[in-house]
Amino acid sequence: xxxxxxxxxxxxxxxxxxxxxxxxxxxxxxxxxxxxxxxxxxxxxxxxxxxxxxxxxxxxxxxxxxxxxxxxxxxxxxxxxxxxxxxxxxxxxxxxxxxxxxxxxxxxxxxxxxxxxxxxxxxxxxxxxxxxxxxxxxxxxxxxxxxxxxxxxxxxxxxxxxxxxxxxxxxxxxxxxxxxxxxxxxxxxxxxxxxxxxxxxxxxxxxxxxxxxxxxxxxxxxxxxxxxxxxxxxxxxxxxxxxxxxxxxxxxxxxxxxxxxxxxxxxxxxxxxxxxxxxxxxxxxxxxxxxxxxxxxxxxxxxxxxxxxxxxxxxxxxxxxxxxxxxxxxxxxxxxxxxxxxxxxxxxxx
Amino acid sequence: xxxxxxxxxxxxxxxxxxxxxxxxxxxxxxxxxxxxxxxxxxxxxxxxxxxxxxxxxxxxxxxxxxxxxxxxxxxxxxxxxxxxxxxxxxxxxxxxxxxxxxxxxxxxxxxxxxxxxxxxxxxxxxxxxxxxxxxxxxxxxxxxxxxxxxxxxxxxxxxxxxxxxxxxxxxxxxxxxxxxxxxxxxxxxxxxxxxxxxxxxxxxxxxxxxxxxxxxxxxxxxxxxxxxxxxxxxxxxxxxxxxxxxxxxxxxxxxxxxxxxxxxxx
Amino acid sequence: xxxxxxxxxxxxxxxxxxxxxxxxxxxxxxxxxxxxxxxxxxxxxxxxxxxxxxxxxxxxxxxxxxxxxxxxxxxxxxxxxxxxxxxxxxxxxxxxxxxxxxxxxxxxxxxxxxxxxxxxxxxxxxxxxxxxxxxxxxxxxxxxxxxxxxxxxxxxxxxxxxxxxxxxxxxxxxxxxxxxxxxxxxxxxxxxxxxxxxxxxxxxxxxxxxxxxxxxxxxxxxxxxxxxxxxxxxxxxxxxxxxxxxxxxxxxxxxxxxxxxxxxxxxxxxxxxxxxxxxxxxxxxxxxxxxxxxxxxxxxx
Numbered sequence: 001x002x003x004x005x006x007x008x009x010x011x012x013x014x015x016x017x018x019x020x021x022x023x024x025x026x027x028x029x030x031x032x033x034x035x036x037x038x039x040x041x042x043x044x045x046x047x048x049x050x051x052x053x054x055x056x057x058x059x060x061x062x063x064x065x066x067x068x069x070x071x072x073x074x075x076x077x078x079x080x081x082x083x084x085x086x087x088x089x090x091x092x093x094x095x096x097x098x099x100x101x102x103x104x105x106x107x108x109x110x111x112x113x114x115x116x117x118x119x120x121x122x123x124x125x126x127x128x129x130x131x132x133x134x135x136x137x138x139x140x141x142x143x144x145x146x147x148x149x150x151x152x153x154x155x156x157x158x159x160x161x162x163x164x165x166x167x168x169x170x171x172x173x174x175x176x177x178x179x180x181x182x183x184x185x186x187x188x189x190x191x192x193x194x195x196x197x198x199x200x201x202x203x204x205x206x207x208x209x210x211x212x213x214x215x216x217x218x219x220x221x222x223x224x225x226x227x228x229x230x231x232x233x234x235x236x237x238x239x240x241x242x243x244x245x246x247x248x249x250x251x252x253x254x255x256x257x258x259x260x261x262x263x264x265x266x267x268x269x270x271x272x273x274x275x276x277x278x279x280x281x282x283x284x285x286x287x288x289x290x291x292x293x294x295x296x297x298x299x300x301x302x303x304x305x306x307x308x309x310x311x312x313x314x315x316x317x318x319x320x321x322x323x324x325x326x327x328x329x330x331x332x333x334x335x336x337x338x339x340x341x342x343x344x345x346x347x348x349x350x
Numbered sequence: 351x352x353x354x355x356x357x358x359x360x361x362x363x364x365x366x367x368x369x370x371x372x373x374x375x376x377x378x379x380x381x382x383x384x385x386x387x388x389x390x391x392x393x394x395x396x397x398x399x400x401x402x403x404x405x406x407x408x409x410x411x412x413x414x415x416x417x418x419x420x421x422x423x424x425x426x427x428x429x430x431x432x433x434x435x436x437x438x439x440x441x442x443x444x445x446x447x448x449x450x451x452x453x454x455x456x457x458x459x460x461x462x463x464x465x466x467x468x469x470x471x472x473x474x475x476x477x478x479x480x481x482x483x484x485x486x487x488x489x490x491x492x493x494x495x496x497x498x499x500x501x502x503x504x505x506x507x508x509x510x511x512x513x514x515x516x517x518x519x520x521x522x523x524x525x526x527x528x529x530x531x532x533x534x535x536x537x538x539x540x541x542x543x544x545x546x547x548x549x550x551x552x553x554x555x556x557x558x559x560x561x562x563x564x565x566x567x568x569x570x571x572x573x574x575x576x577x578x579x580x581x582x583x584x585x586x587x588x589x590x591x592x593x594x595x596x597x598x599x600x601x602x603x604x605x606x607x608x609x610x611x612x613x614x615x616x
Numbered sequence: 617x618x619x620x621x622x623x624x625x626x627x628x629x630x631x632x633x634x635x636x637x638x639x640x641x642x643x644x645x646x647x648x649x650x651x652x653x654x655x656x657x658x659x660x661x662x663x664x665x666x667x668x669x670x671x672x673x674x675x676x677x678x679x680x681x682x683x684x685x686x687x688x689x690x691x692x693x694x695x696x697x698x699x700x701x702x703x704x705x706x707x708x709x710x711x712x713x714x715x716x717x718x719x720x721x722x723x724x725x726x727x728x729x730x731x732x733x734x735x736x737x738x739x740x741x742x743x744x745x746x747x748x749x750x751x752x753x754x755x756x757x758x759x760x761x762x763x764x765x766x767x768x769x770x771x772x773x774x775x776x777x778x779x780x781x782x783x784x785x786x787x788x789x790x791x792x793x794x795x796x797x798x799x800x801x802x803x804x805x806x807x808x809x810x811x812x813x814x815x816x817x818x819x820x821x822x823x824x825x826x827x828x829x830x831x832x833x834x835x836x837x838x839x840x841x842x843x844x845x846x847x848x849x850x851x852x853x854x855x856x857x858x859x860x861x862x863x864x865x866x867x868x869x870x871x872x873x874x875x876x877x878x879x880x881x882x883x884x885x886x887x888x889x890x891x892x893x894x895x896x897x898x899x900x901x902x903x904x905x906x907x908x909x910x911x912x913x914x915x916x917x
Contacts, residue, residue: 050821051818051821051822070821070826071821072822072823072824072825072826072827072830075824078818078819078822080815080819081815082813082815084813084816084818084819085819086816086819086834086838087838088838088840097820097823097825098823098824101825101829101833102824145819145823146822148823149824353827356725359721359722359725360722360725360726363718363722363798364740366795367740367741367744367798367799369766370752370755370756370758370759370795371755373755373758374754374755374758426650427651427654427655428651430647430648430650430651431647431648431651433647434645434647434648438644443648446648446651446652446655449655449659449660450651452659453659455849455852455904456852456856456900456901457858457896457897457900458856458858458873459856459873459876459877459896460876460893460896460900462877463666463876463886463889463890463893464659464662464663464665464666464893465662466880466886467662467666467886467890468658468661468665471665483658484658486654486658487654487655487658490655544746545746547746548746548747548748549748550748550749550750551749551858551877554881555880555881558881565748565750565751568750568751568754569750569859572750572753572863580754581754584747584751584754584755587746587747587748587751588747591742591743591746591747592740592743595738595739595742596739599738599739604735604738604739605731605734605738605810608738608803608807609807609810610806610807610811
């Protein structure tokens with residue numbers, strides 16, 4: 001089911017939660033809405049679900065305008081952040097709730113509940129009250145309940161935030177495998193970028209109500225479209241500079257040659273260079289060629305599996321990460337040269 | 351999500367609740383000394399009468415004195431009790447707490463009769479102090495519940511933090527507990543005050559013939575000769591209540607004071 | 617936290633046993649003495665006296681003299697007063713049911729509103745709650761009267777042949793009681809309803825249930841215990857109405873509270889009034905105990 005979100009805005013009084021969000025999702029993909037708290041991702045999900053009405057714009061599913069359809073008529077499955085399992089019903093009754101609403105009889109409901117509990121790998125709890133389940137078990141019941149009616153869209157609002165770290169990582173993989181098995185279009189809201197990278201085909205990065213970038217996880221990492229994305233996805237060095245010509249950025253009047261340049265930035269305009277720490281090389285002493293900055297080591301962090309070296313270059317702090325084998329022989333206070341390889345530099349508008 | 355059915359329902363209920371108030375307000379503005387609605391000829395004269403006629407003024411004075419002091423007395427009883435119960439959850443504290451809840455949850459006439467018998471036996475029947483003390487005990491429940499809510503809302507870690515910084519019991523009480531509980535103390539006082547102003551049966555049974563409070567005067571007026579001043583008194587009562595609770599809402603977190611956990615700003 | 621000898625501002629866990637010097641224990645109990653004294657002297661003692669008085673003998677011209685007779689209770693169980701008891705329970709119960717059925721959805725909608733609107737409604741409800749029975753009785757008797765009431769409005773509009781007095785009557789008393797108990801019910805229901813997880817009804821809607829169905833399939837069952845508790849509390853509250861039956865009802869509609877007042881003040885028969893009061897109190901305590909049972913049940917689940 002192709003989902004189209006057409007220039008959707010949403011305001012609560014004077015607060016603008018969503019500003020001109022325009023997206024199109026192909027069928028069968030796993031999509032993550034990613035961003036910090038308050039960026040509007042949950043509001044967007046709730047608009048898609050029908051729990052909020054957009055102030056402007058339309059939402060269409062396979063060309064059909066859903067914008068003003070009430071939530072209970074949309075046929076989507078949703079897992080809530082608090083899970084929202086009905087405390088007065090057993091596990092089986094929770095899972096089969098949607099079927100009961102549709103008028104299925106007792107035998108049909110029981111059968112389907114068993115099928116779904118099997119799907120989410122929960123055995124033997126069908127008649128238990130919710131209060132007796134662990135956090136991970138409740139999570140699965142919530143997923144099973146949402147999938148009971150073969151929904152066209154599967155929506156999840158920070159579904160794993162209540163789980164402990166180890167369980168969360170296991171569930172991320174399970175969710176992904178489940179989605180692939182069922183082929184169902186899935187939208188997950190999360191603030192955890194690792195989670196987004198693990199599970200999704202497409203990541204929608206949002207901030208302050210606007211979409212910042214739509215890309216595959218790897219593309220968003222390698223080619224962030226602006227400084228916010230560069231900083232939000234993984235860690236990045238953000239070095240201010242000035243564009244000179246079509247292939248060089250001046251940082252503190254040192255030339256840094258770059259391989260790619262986005263369109264629309266004028267010569268002489270201020271830009272930000274984004275370089276991932278693992279691409280930065282630190283060499284002892286001074287180098288005077290292109291793509292080198294001069295600096296002094298301010299901190300060295302030996303983490304066992306990796307080494308992090310922080311170098312102060314003028315007003316900037318640049319972070320370099322290497323593995324122990326390639327570690328340069330430097331300590332705090334040493335003068336060093338920091339290489340920013342052309343291929344690793346991403347130029348972003350300031 | 352706008353829902354016309356729901357809005358209509360809410361509007362009807364509000365209309366039902368407001369209807370008598372509207373009527374009373376209209377009656378209070380009637381120029382003639384008659385019970386007429388809609389009012390024929392508008393006049394604010396009856397509001398003036400309230401403060402000019404000596405017997406009404408006397409009733410106002412009585413009501414105010416009793417309300418101010420009985421509410422204070424009620425809070426003075428409720429506060430240490432709630433504090434103790436919060437600190438030491440022992441059975442006798444809980445029993446005393448239940449005793450504190452009893453006056454208000456029972457039908458008022460029972461409490462009123464109990465007080466009547468008591469004051470007759472002790473010889474204070476008919477005196478203002480009897481009304482004052484009776485009101486204080488009768489209205490202990492509301493401050494007790496409110497202040498307990500207030501104590502429960504205190505984050506224990508705040509106390510622990512202040513202790514770690516060297517505060518002793520008295521300082522912790524003065525600098526941490528008291529400021530946090532203060533809004534609940536104030537709203538507890540306000541509830542007791544407003545309710546005392548409006549209370550009839552206890553005041554009537556205990557000293558009704560000698561100490562005439564406003565509600566008693568209204569009821570007597572109802573029985574023995576109508577005057578629209580009654581209606582203007584009723585309107586004043588409503589305005590005072592709205593003022594008091596409006597102030598609490600303005601300066602405090604009313605939903606939280608009434609038991610909601612978190613106030614969501616949407 | 618390691619043991620702090622003399623001062624502990626942190627509450628002790630239930631049942632914690634610690635040996636502390638007697639003098640210190642006594643000092644800690646200081647806050648409790650004043651409330652205990654006040655409640656003891658001014659609440660327990662009056663009730664004790666009332667209980668005793670209910671067995672006393674009524675004396676003409678004076679209040680009462682000490683005795684022990686069950687005549688008061690026996691008289692209470694006579695036809696007249698028995699009927700008043702039954703009527704009191706019947707109308708209080710009926711009004712409680714009506715009020716709870718309307719107040720529950722009202723309070724539910726109230727708790728779903730934005731904060732600003734909620735506060736305005738709450739101030740209004742609190743103002744209505746603080747109205748004394750006198751004012752409510754006066755207002756409704758005006759509203760239902762022939763000269764100044766609603767029937768005038770309907771007469772002007774043409775729906776009624778002539779203005780009529782709808783009070784005093786059973787209906788008028790019922791309406792008055794409903795009015796009296798409504799704001800109380802809202803405040804009793806408010807804490808539980810505002811703590812209801814808003815995602816529960818949303819989950820139900822996502823699973824295909826209309827808002828109406830969601831209300832009856834999810835909201836009501838989950839809050840069942842609160843509803844029953846509120847109903848009982850309004851019931852007890854209604855039993856306490858002493859003025860409305862006199863203002864809005866005929867003598868056959870007078871409830872126990874009215875009769876107690878009447879006997880105590882106008883018939884000067886305090887022992888009898890005390891007996892009825894004791895009985896009424898027992899009924900109410902039984903009902904309140906029921907509320908607590910329901911409250912416990914919820915926690916057990």
